Amino acid sequence: GQSLEQPSEVTAVEGAIVQINCTYQTSGFYGLSWYQQHDGGAPTFLSYNALDGLEETGRFSSFLSRSDSYGYLLLQELQMKDSASYFCAVRDRLEFSGGYNKLIFGAGTRLAVHP
């Protein structure tokens, strides 16, 4: 079966650093993506890791270890506006079409940032 595990909730204060972990078990794997979603809004893309290692984009960084089927999203210098749900998603290959990847989402982690 396909499964992604991530914590359901995380709480932190402004200025702090938070790490959201994601472990996965999927039949196909072509990379791990992270998305942010505010209540009532659409997911917005944050980062993508296809290879092992750390990817840094401003205050957000993402890490992948394919051998451990594990990744994490690191959020630094937290701001109130970072309060949202964060989803990890695995890129899986479509059965009938080559090269077009679909996403399998984790359950999401609700991050609450407090003053």
Add this chain to the structure above:
Amino acid sequence: GAVVSQHPSRVICKSGTSVKIECRSLDFQATTMFWYRQFPKQSLMLMATSNEGSKATYEQGVEKDKFLINHASLTLSTLTVTSAHPEDSSFYICSASSVGNTEAFFGQGTRLTVV
């Protein structure tokens, strides 16, 4: 990033009627579009995948006769919820991808309420 427009953002309909949701890629050709459903505080569940000009591929448990998907052009896909019932009330989100993209671009989502 690329822009995907989804319409309407909110719709209320009576039980037994049908509702059509449009998903448009505004500045790129979307060879593949995905339709997701999301219940409050839950993950995005993939309903179906459609490639332009071919029949959609539905995920297990999704009724293809109830959720009609049409991907008639490289910039437009539609989801029609037929004979809607209150249990179909949910947040429906589309995303679009094209060849070579490592990122899926999401529409704003449609909040469907069936009364």
